[in-house]
Amino acid sequence: MYIGVDYYPEQWPKTRWSEDVRMMKELGINVVRIAEFGWSLMEPEEGTYDFSLYDEAIELFAKNGIDVVLGTPTATPPAWMVRRYPDILPVDENGITISFGARRHYTVNSTTYQEFSKKIVNEMAKRYGQHPAVIGWQTDNEYGHEKSDRSYGDEDRARFQDWLKEQYGTLEKLNETWGTVFWSQTYTEWEQIPVPRKVYQEHNPSLLLDFDRFCAEAYNRYNRLQVDELKKHIDERQFITHNFVYTGLALNQKEMAKDLDFISFDNYPVWGGLPEPITPGNIARQHDLCRGTKSGKGYWVMEELSGAQGWSRIGYLPRPGHLQLWTYQAISRGAEAIVYFRWRAARFGTEEFCHGILDHDGKPKRKFDEVKKVIENMKVFGDDWIAADYKADVAVYHDPENDWAWQIQPQSEMFNYVNEFLRFYEPAYAVNAITDIISEVEELNSYKVVVVPVYFLTKPGFTDKLKAYANAGGTVILTYRSGVKDEHNVVTDQTLPGDLAEIAGIEVNEYESLQSGQVNQVEGVQGAIEGIMSDATVWCDLVDPVTAEVLAEYRNTFYSGQAAITRNRTGKGTVYYVGSAVEPAMLRPLYKEVLADAGVATVETPENVEVLFRGESGSEFMSVLNHDTDAAHSFELPEGKWQDPVTGEVYEGTFEIGSLGSIVLKKQQ
Structure with a gap:
């Protein structure tokens, strides 16, 4: 198994390199990732390439038996390029051009930037594509992070219009699909269609969703450009990956992953300004997302937090035991390699307070010893642990486009997509059911339970799979705001939950969006939740049972006595509908009953x-x-x-x- 560090030889005197490598070997490190921010060193002026610093660093690692992953440096275009070719810079939704001075200051739609990217990637691949110490490549770094996923400039607009032509063929079809008759937005020329810069009210939701899809596809094409250049020169044994972040960006990681050998992920359970780590279930969710990105294939953690993190604000200091715990959690959920960020805290630049295994003084201390213990333990397991099968009984549906649709129209100031996803993921996590996070392309037959949180933007293919799965004997958990929109972000003309109404055995003829300070009550009236009272926030579907039986009802409103949670037998299967954002105190016993009835293995453990x-x-x-x-x-x-x-x-x-x-x-x- 690979356990390594992210290392930046350009940030340290060469006289220190040998000592760093010596301590890495003492620690048990066998891989480093380097070079992902080194463009200005590799190409100090246009067309002039100098790889001497990285040549020397890679040779030092090779002599000491440490393998190398190279990052292409395209997340940080150099100053000379920006001054000479300012058209590469992205533009925000207010029409303001983003300046040089941090990172990710480019738009993937710039043909100029695409050409520069091809050249530097090509030169790197020719230089190191056959080097025996180089085992793989990471394209760019954290695509779309720090709000760089969407750009609204003139070149972006032209490419968006081209993309729409490919998708719709005719303006008549686009106008009909988007409903542009509303507010007199009918387009008679492709050039009239805007990118969604700031307006007084809000843009057409169908335009907004298509713009997100366009941005995601633009990144797919840009990544493919780099992959294609690498493959011209690299050895077959060298892999290609990318380190994703999962924060609701206009990226379709699953689609991009088709061009990668495996995916990677940057795992930061805590960040600058946070007083404590995110919840264990939230960390688990991200690992399950990683494993699901390539339909169950293992992944690398290319950046694993190893010290207090932050830029202008420093976050929580990981306690003794956290580094091993987070490492074990990652491997348990499918990680096949761990690369700690970073080897040593930088003394200059924006990330001065991103602490590493070593702090600014470069001396081995507590964190060094903890990582050493982890690596020694991993040697005992060999590769048996990471090679062992991971077999899930419970699937939880996730679609980035559903996330985007919720961002476009959250409908309540209380709504946060990740929080609501976690609301319905966490009860399965709490009883240690083995979970997968799936998309619309996966088959459902191998799962005993399928959970579909806030299925707002529906996909016909997945809806059909759900119905067939339930009728064939599967168990489905649906939640409030299911079946509301079609794939074009247009509201259904059917009674909610739309095409899912028959298997759910209900109708939703009214609903209430709850804002901050509004709280309803739900009381269980049957089964494991009978007599349990829960606050209900965010949303209340007023559920009318048709063939379903009532498990919980609302209290303390004009719709007191109305169904809030139901269960329906459909074909050979069962469909539950949770019509409101109730608390874990109600959802956990409900899930225990659901999972037990479906034959899902669980383990009762204390909280945390x-x-x-x-x-x-x-x-x-x-x-x-x-x-x-x-x-x-x-x-x-x-x-x-x-x-x-x-x-x-x-x-x-x-x-x-x-x-x-x-x-x-x-x-x-």
Whole structure:
């Protein structure tokens, strides 16, 4: 297994390099990622290339048995390029050109920038494409991050219009699909169609969604441009990847991943200004997204937080145990390599306060020792753990376009797509059900339960799969605002939940969007949630049962007594409908009942204790992770004997794990 660091030789005197490499070898590091921000060194002036610094660094690593991943440097176009070719700069929604001075200051729609990108990637590939120490390539760095996913300039507009011509063929079809008769927006020439810069009110939601799709496709094409240039010169053994971030950007990671050997991900459980890490379930969600991006294929964590992070504001200091815990969580959910960010905190530049394994003084301390322990433990496992199968019983649907549609029309100031996704992902996580995050292209037959959070923007193909799956015996959990829009961001003319109404066995004839300060009440009236009272926020669907039975009802409003949660038998299967944003205290017992009825294996653990399984029954690995920073917790291990491969100790029955403890156990025959 590869465990490495992100290293920036250009930021340190060459006299320090050998000491850094010596300490890396002491730590057990076997791979480094370098060069992703080095364009001005590689091409100090137009058409003049100088790779001498990286030649020297790579040779040093090679002599010491450390492999190298090279990043193409296109996230940071150099100053000479911007001054000579200002047309490469992106434009924000207010029409303001973004300045040189940070990073990601380019638009992928610039033909000028595309040509410069092809040239530098080509030169790098020719230089290092056959180098034995170079094992792979990372294209660019964090596409679309820091609001660079959308650009609104003149060249962007021209390309958007070209893209629309490809999609619609005729203006008549576009006008009909978008409903441009509204507010007299009918287009008679392609050139009339704007990019959605700032307006007094809001743009047509269909235009906005198509613009997001265009931006995503533009990044796909730009990434493909780099991949194609690399493949002209690199050895077949060298891989190509990209380090994604998953923050609602106008990127379709799954589509882009088709051009990559595997995907990578930058895992930051805490960032500048945050008083504590994001929830364990939220971290798990991101890992499941990574694994789902290439339909279950393993991925790399190309940047794994190793110290307090931040630019102008410094975030929470990871506690002793966090680095191992987050590393184990990543591997348990499908990561095949961990690269810690960064080796040493920079003494200058925007990221001065992004702390690494080493701090500014370059001395090995607590974090160094913790990473060393992780690497020593991983040597015991070899590749058996990361090669073990990951088999999920529960699928949770995710579509970036659904996220974009929600961003366009959140409908309540209380609505946040990630938060609502987590609301319906977290109850399965809480009982340690093994989960996948899937898209519309996956088949559903292998899953026992499919959860579909806030399915606002529907896709005909996936809707058909859901109906067939439910009728064939599957269990589906639908939520409020399901079936509202078609794929063009146009509201259905059917009674909600639209095309899903029959399998849900309900009608939604009215609903209420709840704003900040508005709280309703829902009370369980049947099954595992009977007698449980929960606050209801964000949204209330007034559910009229047709063939469904009522599991919970609203209280304290004019629609007191109206159904809020229902269950319907359809064909051989079951469909649940959760009509409001109720609390975990109601959703968790509901999910326990749903999962038990569907035959999904779960493990009861205390709050903040996560259990994950990989491998075949009888010889599987079980990770136990206590995310609690203050307290130890105990729980009952699954049946059998479980051995710690590191110490050889065998456990069965009640197991206690300390605060921020993490351990991997193997089932004994």
